[in-house]
Amino acid sequence: MSTKETEWMQAAQKGDEDAFANLVEMYEVPVYNLCYRMLDNPQAAEDAAQETFWRAFQAIKRYDPERSFITWLLSIAAHYCIDQHRRRRLPTFALDLLPEESVPFITPGIESIVIRGEEDSRLHKLLDLLKPEDRAILILRYWYEFSEIEISQTLSLSVSAVKSRLHRARRCLAEQYRTAQPQAVLEEVAS
């Protein structure tokens, strides 16, 4: 954590709303991305990310600075998204709801937007096959490159549970990949 971040953190723990807003700006992308990959829908992801920061703001006084702040934030976000999955059946991903921007920032043509949208849609269909906890584990592993220990701390699971769930998720995705892909993509992978 940089000096500035530490200063913002300390100020936020004393109730400084502006300092916390700086932290929101700093961590909005990883939190939003996790919510988006968990919930498939930009509006649901926006709501979940906003709720995550609100919950973090309320609990900031109890935050232990020894712990990684991003792990703490992602833990709140992941638990909230898992809870959302349990509570309701989420609307399916639609192309017209594509997010406005993505990293790395490029200005794609319509064709590449559609291709990316289709790829995103296929990926989300695959992720939809997983249980919410398994999905969160897979996202933290491959989008955030978290170790099994970090995932276990983020999701309050044992390391052995993370290992077995990760294996189950990978196996499920590999098995379902063939049925979810158009022939052209399969030929490209095989070559």
Added chain:
Amino acid sequence: MRNQNHQPYENWMFESSSLTIEQRGNLYEHLRVCPQCRQVQQEWDGVIQQIHRAPQVKPTTGFSQRWRMSVDARREMQVRSQTWKLLLWLTGVAFLSLFVLAIQIGADSPVYLIISQMKTFTRAVAEFFIIFKMIATFFQMIPSTVALLLSVTLIGVFSVLTIIWIRTFMRISKQGVYSKS
């Protein structure tokens, strides 16, 4: 559906980046002779490629400003929700009291009820005076220094409790109660 006799190769396929050179060699040999595992490997490679092509998604511009703007609304909503909870709780207590009162009125005549309530009140006052007398007698019996010490301690404890109560009341009325979630 695949059978289960492909360990440890199946695990190794999923974690190929952390394998030793020897394990890699063994996996390569196994994949050469096992078409089932080769297929899973291809499928898993496809999944990984798709994941790596999926970028980190950014929220629309102005996310932190929207968060800042939502704080006041969320606070207001929280206070409103607390007020509703308190109102519901008070209504519940009022209904319960009315229910108990209605049962008592139904069981006994109103005159008898008034007499019994007055008796209870008089007994409570009398018992309070008895307790008060007992405490006074206790203080007369013990040495004056102990009595003084005890009085100071009691006054101190009650003062601290009063200050805590006032501070809590002021904090709640100013900020509302934050939930632990």
